[in-house]
Amino acid sequence: MLKNGLYIAFVVTLVIGLLFYGDSPEQLLGSGQDKKAAKIYPYAIAHHASTRHFANDGTLDYEFVASRLEHYQLTEDQAPEDENRVYTLIDLPVLTIFQGEQPWRVEAKKGKLLGDGQSIELWEDVVIRQKNESGTYTQLTTNKLLILPHEKVAQTEETVKINSPRGEMTGVGMVADLAERKITLLGKVRGTHDPI
Amino acid sequence: LPSDRSQPLSTDADKLELDDKSGTTTLYGNVIIEQGSMRITADKVILHYNKNKLTHVIATGEPAHYSQVPRANQEPVQARAKRLEYHIEQETLTLLNNASLVQDGGTSLSGNRIDYDVKKSLVKAGSDIEEGEKRRVRLVIPAKTLSNQE
Numbered sequence: 001m002l003k004n005g006l007y008i009a010f011v012v013t014l015v016i017g018l019l020f021y022g023d024s025p026e027q028l029l030g031s032g033q034d035k036k037a038a039k040i041y042p043y044a045i046a047h048h049a050s051t052r053h054f055a056n057d058g059t060l061d062y063e064f065v066a067s068r069l070e071h072y073q074l075t076e077d078q079a080p081e082d083e084n085r086v087y088t089l090i091d092l093p094v095l096t097i098f099q100g101e102q103p104w105r106v107e108a109k110k111g112k113l114l115g116d117g118q119s120i121e122l123w124e125d126v127v128i129r130q131k132n133e134s135g136t137y138t139q140l141t142t143n144k145l146l147i148l149p150h151e152k153v154a155q156t157e158e159t160v161k162i163n164s165p166r167g168e169m170t171g172v173g174m175v176a177d178l179a180e181r182k183i184t185l186l187g188k189v190r191g192t193h194d195p196i
Numbered sequence: 197l198p199s200d201r202s203q204p205l206s207t208d209a210d211k212l213e214l215d216d217k218s219g220t221t222t223l224y225g226n227v228i229i230e231q232g233s234m235r236i237t238a239d240k241v242i243l244h245y246n247k248n249k250l251t252h253v254i255a256t257g258e259p260a261h262y263s264q265v266p267r268a269n270q271e272p273v274q275a276r277a278k279r280l281e282y283h284i285e286q287e288t289l290t291l292l293n294n295a296s297l298v299q300d301g302g303t304s305l306s307g308n309r310i311d312y313d314v315k316k317s318l319v320k321a322g323s324d325i326e327e328g329e330k331r332r333v334r335l336v337i338p339a340k341t342l343s344n345q346e
Binding site for chain 2: 132134136138162164165166167169171180181182183184185186187188189190191192193194
C-alpha cells in the first residue's frame, strides 16, 4: 500500500517538474487577461455617399447622404454575436424622408447603419426638421435616435425638445410616426406656448 | 385676471401626443395647464389648433378642475366638472357633467351644465345634457353675502 503511495507521489512530482520546466506557467494558464482584441479594419470606405430609395409606385421614398461611410464585415472571432458582424459607420448622415407635401429632414454628427439595413442609429446633435405649410418649422432635437426608414418611424429613450409653431415642449422618450405626422412624448412632459 | 391672456401658457403632463393632421396636442396623466392666474388640472387635456392657433381646450377628469382670479384682490373662481371646455377667443368656459362653480364670496352653483363668461364673470346653469343623470340646478348664496347686499 505504502509502495503504491510512493509510486504515485513520484509520478506526480515528475509530471509537475516536466510541465513547469518545459513551459512557463503563463503560457500554460494563460495571461489572465483577454487575448489583445485583433485590430478591426473597415472592409470598405466611401466618401460623399448618396443613395435614393423609391417606393413600389416609383415615388421617391427617402434619400440618404453622408460625408463618409466605413463598412465593416467582422469575423466570428471579432464579433461573436451574429448581428454585430456587418455594419456601417457614418459621418454626418442626412436622411430626407419624403412624406406628403413637406419632407422630414433628419441629420446628426454620427450614425450607424445596422446589418439588416432596416434601421439607422444616429447620435450627437440629432435634429429632425419639417417645414410647415405656414413656412414655419417643426424641429425636434435629441442626443440619440433610432430611425426605421421604411416604416418612417423614429424613436428614442433620451430627452427630446420639440420647437413648433404651437410652442416648445420637452419630454423623455419619444416615438415619431413621420408618415402619420404624429409625435408622442412618453414621459416628463413640459411645454410652454405663446400667449393665445 | 385680464392680463392672463397675454401670459405664456405652460403645460405639464406624463405623456403628450402631437397630431399634426388633426391639429391637436393631447396631454395625458396629471395634466396641469397654467396661464397667469388661470389653472386647469385634469387627467386628459386636448389642445385644439386651427392653423397653429390655439382655439379651445377640452379637459376631462374625475373631475377636472379650473380656477382663475377674475379681478385683482378677488378670490379665484373655482370650477369642477367631468368635462371642461375653455373657448379661447370667446373667453367662455363650459362645464359639463357634475358641474359646480364657486365665485368670490362663496356663491356656488351646481348642475349638469354651467356656462361661465370669464370676461364678464357671468354664470348660466342648466340641466340639459345628453349623457349622465339629470340634475336640477342648485344655487347657494352664503348668509354673509346676503347680509352685505341688504
